[in-house]
Amino acid sequence: MAIGEIKELPKSWAMIGGDGPESYTQNSSYQKGVVDASMEMVDDGIMEKLDLKSRGFESTNDTFRIADFGCSVGPNTVFAVENIMKAVEHKHHAQFNNSAALSGFQVFFNDVATNDFNTLFKALHSNEKYFSAGVPGTFFGRLLPRSTLHFAQSSYCLHWLSKVPKEVLDSESAAWNKGSLQCDGLKKEVTKAYSAQFQSDMSTFLKASKERNRLDRDMLE
Known part of the structure; x- marks a missing residue:
């Protein structure tokens, strides 16, 4: 089976769209806390491991491309990618002393096809300096051409299994679980089945990410 392919498409469970009282937009402060808590780690990783010169930015002023896998409907994804862009600009300034300018950013917002992308794009600031695109589909499958990305992030969705x-x-x-999909505190056969599915999904995700990204191996670890 080719990298990034799965034998069957998973059912799509999107977060509740819109901006009503039950929407993800109004009920994702905990996830926002995760984004905030990871900002320093992202900043440090970019500063220490991202080599813009080896990626050709000194001579070509290429567009820096970012993807958020599992973006949902915002606004958390906006905070996350804006933090990444600030960190990359900081790294660029430190590495080149402003001898060349980044030509800009492109951001791919990915989630399942039933995600409310309309609400997401309404949350984007109209004056932002990046080009944005929605990429519907499971991140356990092929989403983008080879060597498309410079940076990929996934904040709060990799605990979801493909099936x-x-x-x-x-x-x-x-491992039959009597019709229940939960695996908390159950017998070892059920736990083993879920663990094996997680390992398979993560292997597929990481292999596909390695193909999509232009990143060094160190940046993927």
């Missing part, structure tokens, strides 16, 4: 392990739904399996 429920088939053993959990099979009444003839030792």
Whole structure:
């Protein structure tokens, strides 16, 4: 099976769209806290490991391309990518002493096809200096051409699996979970099935990311 491919498309469970009282927009302060808590780590990683010169920015002034996998409807994704852009600009200034200017940024906002991209793009600031694009689809599959990205981030969605392990739904399996999809405190066969599915999904995600990204190996670790 080719990198980034899955045998069956997962069902799509998007966050509640719009900006009503039950929407993700109004009920994602905890996730915003995760974005805030990771800002320093992102800044340090970019400053220490991102080599803009080896990526050709000194001579070509290429556009720096960023993707947020699992962007949902905002505004958290906007905060996250803006922080990444600030960190990259800081790194560029430190590495080149402003001898060349970044030509700009392009941001790919990715989530499942049923995501409310309309609400997301309404949240973007009209005067921002980056070009934005929506990329619908599962990040466990092929989303972008090879060597498309310079930086990819995923803040609060990789704990979602691509599918429920088939053993959990099979009444003839030792891992049958009596119709329940939860795995908290259950027998070891169920836990093992979910663990194996997670390992498979993460392997697919990382292999696909390695193809999509122009990053050094160190930046992927």
